Amino acid sequence: MSKSLKWFSALFFLLSALSGVSAQDSTQPVELTIKVDPDNRALTVSADISKSQMLPEMRAFSIQSSYSRSVNSIRVKDFQAFDENGKEIAARELQPGEFLIRGKASSIGYSVDLAEPADISKKAHASWIGDAVGVLMLRDLFPDLKSPVPANVKLLLPAKWSVSTSAKKAPQGFYRVEDLDNSIFLIGNSIRSQTSTADDRKISITISGDFLFDEADVLEFSGSILRSYRSLFGSRSDNSEIEIAIVKVSNAAGRWEAETRGNTVLIVSGDMQFEKPSRQRLHEQLRHELLHLWIPNDLALSGDYAWFYEGFTVYQALKIGLAENRISFDDFLRTIADAVDLTSDMQREPFVGASKRRFSGAKVYAESLLIAFLCDAVLMEKTRGKRSVADLLAAFYRQHKRGANSSEDGNTAAVKLLTSEPELKAISDSYVTGSRQIDLRPALTVFGLVQVRRTGNTEFLLKAKPTKRQKDLLDKLGYNNWRKVRKDRK
Ligand SMILES: [Zn+2]
Numbered sequence: 001m002s003k004s005l006k007w008f009s010a011l012f013f014l015l016s017a018l019s020g021v022s023a024q025d026s027t028q029p030v031e032l033t034i035k036v037d038p039d040n041r042a043l044t045v046s047a048d049i050s051k052s053q054m055l056p057e058m059r060a061f062s063i064q065s066s067y068s069r070s071v072n073s074i075r076v077k078d079f080q081a082f083d084e085n086g087k088e089i090a091a092r093e094l095q096p097g098e099f100l101i102r103g104k105a106s107s108i109g110y111s112v113d114l115a116e117p118a119d120i121s122k123k124a125h126a127s128w129i130g131d132a133v134g135v136l137m138l139r140d141l142f143p144d145l146k147s148p149v150p151a152n153v154k155l156l157l158p159a160k161w162s163v164s165t166s167a168k169k170a171p172q173g174f175y176r177v178e179d180l181d182n183s184i185f186l187i188g189n190s191i192r193s194q195t196s197t198a199d200d201r202k203i204s205i206t207i208s209g210d211f212l213f214d215e216a217d218v219l220e221f222s223g224s225i226l227r228s229y230r231s232l233f234g235s236r237s238d239n240s241e242i243e244i245a246i247v248k249v250s251n252a253a254g255r256w257e258a259e260t261r262g263n264t265v266l267i268v269s270g271d272m273q274f275e276k277p278s279r280q281r282l283h284e285q286l287r288h289e290l291l292h293l294w295i296p297n298d299l300a301l302s303g304d305y306a307w308f309y310e311g312f313t314v315y316q317a318l319k320i321g322l323a324e325n326r327i328s329f330d331d332f333l334r335t336i337a338d339a340v341d342l343t344s345d346m347q348r349e350p351f352v353g354a355s356k357r358r359f360s361g362a363k364v365y366a367e368s369l370l371i372a373f374l375c376d377a378v379l380m381e382k383t384r385g386k387r388s389v390a391d392l393l394a395a396f397y398r399q400h401k402r403g404a405n406s407s408e409d410g411n412t413a414a415v416k417l418l419t420s421e422p423e424l425k426a427i428s429d430s431y432v433t434g435s436r437q438i439d440l441r442p443a444l445t446v447f448g449l450v451q452v453r454r455t456g457n458t459e460f461l462l463k464a465k466p467t468k469r470q471k472d473l474l475d476k477l478g479y480n481n482w483r484k485v486r487k488d489r490k
Contacts, residue, residue: 035156046109064097075113081105124257124268133188133208148179164206166243182262186245198223202241209248212278260292287317305410311368322478337458339366377443378423385476
């Protein structure tokens, strides 16, 4: 048994998926103490589950989700369970991260190895500890309870290490977490935090590492982006503090990965070589991630429907970038052209329907981006530019906002949205519930664009003689924004 476990006297812990356990039983907070050991890239967890009505009845504790099992840098070990008298209960590991006990536990404890993944794509989506900084996502570190589990969490950190989180401070050094699954803690020995106000919300910004942008840029960009989305979608149901944590990684120039869980935006990124692109990249990251605070994080939808919201988020974030003059119209077209090239050799499958597929990955989101572009074109054509994908997303948000409705399946909801109008239905039938190769020609015709291939890459060019209507719609798409803004600033 590891020595590191001795420091907790009465431990204990969390969860599993035993049948017959109702959601209400889990509303008593679990008390968690997490001791972080950066030198060994490890932590020990002790949980007092005695007050919880449900957890002491559990016999199986599945701490590593199938997701975190796939991140091979996470490993749970030294699991122990104790009864109300502090006597150890025999535990058996069924498979990595899954433990079966023989008795009623009052506390549980274990250690978790959290090596730093070499791959940047994993650093934004799973827990890890590095030399000077670490990311703790509680969903990797506790059993998956299938319903929101509140917890009081205490972190024991080495000297000079500090923590940043959107969780509220509670008495006796604890943080109050409403949903373990949505909680992210950024820890480090040189992280810089500041709390401010953006778009009337308390916002906390934490940065690890030196970028060519600074905290003031993050605050300014966040404020204007949050304002744009709030005027588009309305206020979110959760007004609590927003946490933006940005972690610099070396040897990853130009690359970034991010995740927005609950009210926390975590961006793991290399910097760009020069200041202007560095700030542009930051704006791109925030445009995308802050939209997730509304969609999907504030929606009462279940299931994996990332194929829908990721592609449409990328698209809408591009349009906001155009509107705020952060990207050029060429950048906008370039992104769509890249999506065409990324998906051109794909054997398509329906997003929704009998043959269930995995809905993650760059290619899937690229397909969904193209579908968003098609939807935008038909809506703008139909209404002479008065409606667009932004209105479609806003309607989706209002319909499914948390608290407004009981939870529906996200895939069903997305298909309902995309079949709500005849022009959209044709797109949905072909590409969402159907598997036809995506054909952008109808959208290109709307805006007077043509698609060509040059040196192996797709490009979009303006038609030689566009009609008046095509010119108008191209303008409304954002073609002339750059010129307009330049003129306005004179
Ligand atoms: Zn996203």
